Amino acid sequence: MSETAFAMTDGRVSFDGKPVLRGIDLTVCPGEVVALLGANGSGKSTLVRTLLGLTPLTSGQTLVYGTPPGRFREWWRIGYVPQRLQVGGGVPATVREVVASGRIARQSRFRRTSAADKAAVASALEAVRLADRAGDPVQSLSGGQQQRVLIARALAGEPDTYVMDEPTAGVDAETQQLLADTLARLVEAGRTVVLVAHELGPLEPIITRGVVIREGRIAHDGRPPRPEGDCARPGHEHQHPHAEEPVGGPLTGWQGEPR
């Protein structure tokens, strides 16, 4: 049996008694490119955070490469791209410093930065076309460029699996295309990708599986839904195994949001 990148069984999360995830079963196999889709507040961000152990499960179980996140030790296998870059307290940090911090899971405490570390950082900067800004403070970059720094940070760690929380949100078209190209190369190299998205845009061709979250449940799991294709056709029936009742007709699209 081949190992799974992530395996969640009956994952439930509540914040202050309010259920956010209501029983999620999700398995992500190596090489898959999974898009977690859904409206704001559907629980998709909570789901990725739970997969990584950043948000604890209220009940159920989740495994990262066969191990619960709390006991997982091979974190270099995971590259996490959060929603936004945190700029700590106004202390400047250069683009290179932030990208280099993506190597941390591969570095040992008493060893100095190695040539391999430097090479990985340089090629990550190259991949997101920020090599010329390497010495600039991240605080001086635009939102789209900061998103690229986050992606480069994950790339620098050379992980097996990338977990990205809304990498395309609020990002210019150029960066979206750059991200799509970068991801396409990763996928070709056999990497696993789990990403949260509101809409897929230029990422659509590389997604192998779409998981739609609605009100804390999986409402669709399979082929990435294409609103302008099958789903938009009048008379198309959605297959939503967990949804109690269809939230809207064909015109509401697969996200269940009124247009």
Next chain:
Amino acid sequence: MIFELLQEELFQLALIAALLVGLCAPAVGTFIVQRRLSLLGDGIGHVALTGVALGFLTGTTPVLTAVLVSIAGAVAIELVRARGRTSGDVALALLFYGGIAGGVMLMGIAPGGSNAKLNSYLFGAIASVTVEDIWVIAALAAAVIAVVVIFGRELFVLCQDEEMAKASGLPVRFLSLLIAVTAALTVVIAMRVVGLLLVSALMVIPVATSQQLTRGFRTTMGLAMLFGVLASVGGLLASTYSAKVPPGAAIVLLALAGFVLALGVGKFVRRGRTQESTLSERPKLRVEEVA
């Protein structure tokens, strides 16, 4: 004049203390400012006063009891912070007031306690530093620098983005306690030089000064340490020229003057930078927002 001063043992001791404090406080301070905990040093300083007074009350070395109590205080502050509740803010305030009031009360009861002694800890008394004090300060300073050198890379990730640190498998709880305990040690080192009420100034002002001029984290820390040494040694020198000048206040005011100067220079530097690239507009980040 300086050569004559250097011959005097008292001045030598004071100079060593000033140098060590000037180096250590901004090094730890860079991480603390990055972590948005600029007032952590103040909090620990308040709590440390109770430790000092406990030393007088029990007849042990005040520095030793200050180390123990301020470490306990720092751990308590970190635990409240990690829970992340808004009520934590009030809990911290209560802890700080308790620290000061407890210190003043215990000092009053203590057999050897006096207002003069209380003042020397509140506002610093670098001229009365003894050889034993220097050994303790040097040992603590070595511990602080060792933490920065060994754990610097991990602390950078932690203070920049705690979630990222978690998702990289770093021991977040341990590192958080480590930075709090290191801050506590720094407070005790700086206590004799600038006093508990101004301890935090040496952890924060040189960093604030440095970040006006720098682009990266490493350079910010390096320059902050330089500014810290300049301020502490400069303040010490000023106080030796005139007995009326209190060294602790002189050090902090000198550091503040440096900050104001850097603010002007920094504006100039940044203007040059914006001309370099048209995309340098600072983005609006909602850093507090999680999920």
